[in-house]
Amino acid sequence: MQQTPSAPALNQTPRLPPKAATGLAALRSSEPDDYDDEDYSAPEVSEAPKQAEVEVDLEAKVRIRRVLYSAEDGYRVMLVTKGKDKFKVITNFAQGTEIGDEVMIRGKWGTSRGERVFNAVAVVGEMPRSAMGVVYWIKKSKIPGVGAATADALGKHFGVRLIDVVTQPEILVEAEIPLEKAKAIAEAWLTNAMRPETVAFLAEHGLNSRQIKNVMEVLGETARQKIAENPWSLSELIEGVGFATADRIGAIEGHAKDSPLRMRAGLRHTLIAAKRDGHCGLPVEVLVEKAAMLLQHPKPIVHKYIDLALDGHAAVLDEETGLAVSLKVRAVEQRVARDLARLLNCGAYEHDEALAAIRLAETQMHITLDPSQREAAVNALTHAVSVITGGPGTGKSTTQKVIVQALSNFKRDIALVAPTGRAAKRLAEVSGREASTCHRLLRVQEGAFVHDAGNPFPNNWFIVDEFSMVDIDLACSFIQAIGSDSGLTIVGDVDQLPSVGAGQVLRDLIESGVIPTSRLEVVHRQGNDSAIVTAAHRVNNGLTPLPADVYTAKGFKVMPIEQPEEILGKVISLLKDVLPARGVDPLRDVHVMTPMRPREIGVDKLNEAIKAALNPAIEDDPNSVTIGKTTYTVGDRIMQQRNDYSKGIFNGEVGFVCHVGHRPDEENGKPLPFIVVEYPESKATYGKSDIEDIELAYATTVHKSQGCEAPVVIFAAHRSQMFMLRRNLFYTAITRAKQLCVVIGADECIERAAATIDLDRRYTGLAKRLQSEMAIEPELDEGIDHMVPAMVPGGFLQIDEP
Incomplete structure (x- = not known):
């Protein structure tokens, strides 16, 4: 039996000067001219990797011979060679590399399924070192407007000199190519020459392929230099890169713990984290207290940098609300307040006219409202914006039915809306009319809403149910798309949990004292x-x-x-x-x-146990596939975890797995698992690249x-x-x-x-902004009395x- 060569030994040669040593070792490269391209089978590992090989970060120059597995998110298993040796490399980042490329790998030896493999944090291409290599590189680099003919012309004209002049467009034009093409080639070469070191550096610090790609796009060819100067810019500019990662890089780059850059970034990060917790801003003292814990500095020290953090470029101390806010969140709140004020200043129906319309609607529907319900219905017709709130059984749905009938008699074009598909379905059931989600009414095309201030909804009256779920961002997008001379009736239970996203819009509308509000308190059910x-x-x-x-x-x-x-x-x-x-x-x-999700009876454990009991995955079952760490089976209950405008599926929507299977990878034809989820109004397909957008929903928070x-x-x-x-x-x-x-x-x-x-009340500014827009001093809201x-x-x- 032919012996398969084992993985190459590792040479412990230092890579960096002593003052910057990181423990990396280098492998001496050799050309794989005598590589035998026979079918590869994984070698039997007779012994575990040596301890030093596992603990020490390593790098090696290898050539990619085969891609054994490739996923959409950058995960790859590759067969590589180094001289006569060949072994497998597993990585989450191999973007821009192809079979035949000579690449640098960095990582550690490990074991996968009993086989010795190299776990690479990054696989990055090496730049050519010969004129012919430059020609080949230009051909495969897909530089806009530059093709094989241009590459061959450069190679023929400059010969061996091409490697020396590739970064000089003023010389490249001697080959009779346009200056624009010469500049594009030089710029691409300089960018890619810097790229391997930057990519490897970012990968070593835990950034995934998507984040690294974003870094290169946002920061450009000088990304490594910019990161060295201000590592915390990563947490501010790159989605998914947190302060902890940027802070770790900052320490490696030698920045002091009291660096003004670090202090400013810590304060701004605290504001960003506050939004994830539902706040639209923070009082300065709360901001300083939270940031001090993050930065591990005393509060007086942190407070010195407040002006630096709230300098008006990304965040500011808002005079109107007294809160430290990001400029983006402030603009959103201001827009909501302006649009509500715009609608409030529009006319509605006179009281007597509205009362007569409501009484007629009651008669038509054989419904008798109690006095508080009738007052709420009349209030909705006499004000272009109004709120109806109340607990379960107080008749909110019945009141809505009568309002809808009255508006229909007025020939209004009514849209019944709710934040989620489930809420919209329930609204349609109780009203007997079609209802839509906020997102679907807004309509999404190419990642943006079709309807906005410049292209308002065609409808002219809106009844939005379950409004306690609406966060400040959705409120902004929805309300700005309501045209003037339209009506908006908001319905919800203010005592329920606030929205998952930032803000407490329903409570703010009520507590502002600006929006006419009806409280239903009599229990009818x-x-x-x-x-x-x-x-x-x-x-x-x-x-x-x-x-x-x-x-x-x-x-x-x-x-x-x-x-x-x-x-x-x-x-x-x-x-x-x-x-x-x-x-x-x-x-x-x-x-x-x-x-909550974790703990003994959290969502994770409940989902695992319920699936095992009701819809277990069976080994070799054609109705099950494993993607990532989860096995999905036809019939599984699924919930979408974020808004996906390309799919038209939004956060909180629930569906069921209706199909599972495998499809060939576009790059190498290898089968990749996928699932299809059927939602109430559509189907959506998920693979490894977007599987984190969903989760099992046998149990939820x-x-x-x-x-x-x-x-x-x-x-x-x-x-x-x-x-x-x-x-x-x-x-x-x-x-x-x-x-x-x-x-x-x-x-x-x-x-x-x-x-x-x-x-833990949320810090928001919408109520005060509404009061400012309407220029009134509202009465204090005394809350809602609840009947037992x-x-x-x-x-x-x-x-x-x-």
Whole structure:
């Protein structure tokens, strides 16, 4: 049996001067002229790599002979040679390299599936060192306007001199090529000459292929120099590169911990992180406190750099709100305030006319509104912008129906809208009319909204439900696209969780005192879900959902279980046995919620356990594929995690895997796994490059459940999640249930969830900006009084203790 050569030995030669030593070692290169191109099979590894080989970063010059596997996101497995030796290289960055290229690899020896491999942080091409190499490089570099004929002309004219003059366009024109082409060739050469070192440097610090590509595009040929001068610019300019990565590079480049560049970047990063936490800005003292923890400096030291961070270029201390804000967020809030003021100044219907229209609509629909509902409906018609808020069962949907009928009688072109597909579907069901999501009404083409201030919606009245879910960015895009002389009726429950994105738009509109607001407080719902309604109102007033020592009511059940494995077992029992026996589809009729992703009863563990119980992946099953770390099976419940305008699928949309398979890689024909997810209105395909945009959704956080309703809701909580248990979170979970709500967790958790008010109010400026736009001094909002209705038995979906 022919012996396959083992991986080459490593020569420990220093790569950098002592003062800049990084532990990298070099391998001496040799030309692979005698490479035998027989079929390659992985060698048997007789012994583990030596400890020194595993621990020390290494670099080697090799030639790519085959690409054994290639994924869309840059992941590759390649067969390379170094002299007579050949071995596999695994990397996440090999962009711009081809079979036959001589490349530099940097990384460590390791083992994959029992085979010795080289794990490269980067594979970067070597620049040619001969005239013929330059000709070949020009041909394959795809320089705009430069082809093979130009490359051959240069080679023929300059011969061996080409390697010396390739960076001098004034000399290249001697080969009778246009000056523009000569400049393009020289610029491409200089850019690529700098590129290998920069790419390797960034890859070693954990940047992925997409981020490295962005760095090269944004910072250009002098990227390495610019990074050395200000490493923290990476966190400000490149999406996905955090402060920690930039800070680590800063330390390597020798910047001091109290460098003004670092202090400014830390303060600005804190503002960016605050937006991810839902804030539109921060008071200066809060900004300094948070930044001091990040920068590991005393607050007085950090405070000295406030003026540097808020210099008006990226962030500013806003006089109107008193908050430190980014210029982008301030512009968004200002735009929302201006557009709402523009609409508020437009005319609506006179009171008597509106009242008559509402009474007529009631008669036509055989509905009788209570006085507060009728007042809310009239308020909606007499003001171009208004808010209707109230808890579950207070008649928001019924009021909307009457408003829609009245507007139809006025021949208004009405658009019914909600933030998510699930909320829009529910709005269509209760209204009996077509409803759309905000994004779909805005329409997306080539990554941008079709409708905006310059191209407003064709509709002239908008009713937007579940408005508590709308963040400041979506509010800005949507409201600016509403034409003047249009109406906007906003409906939502202000006591639910605020939006996942930044802002608390609904609360700000109400608290500004500028937007006419109607509060519905009388509970009407007396049917199958009235026990759920009662429980929700109890929780909203700080009480447990059921009275003391009561664990079961029609449509509501509390299971006081403490141990995580028992909680998990109960969830599985309900989904697999108890609920299906009562005609409930555990995948489509049940929504499992928990406060957070990690911990014992977090989303991750619940999803893993529920999938294993309801839709397990079976080895060699043609209905399953593995992409990344997750195995997907036909029937899996999936949730989109970000807005994807190219697919037309938006954050929070839920679908089901309807097909799995493999398709050939465009580069090498190797099969790549993919899945197809069917959403309510479309299908979308996912591969390795975008698989992180989705996740299993057998269970979700309560935040991710906003806007949806399900016949059955299971809310599971454990002591390890105690710091996340808040009244508005618990209230939101309960109000998602239509027929049955099951709460599983220790009594202590349930009491904590009902009693704890979320004091982490979001810092926003919209309310003050609205007041400034309308130039009024509004009365202080005293909040909303909540009624606690009596328990009303009804025809509930009931389950007994399994």
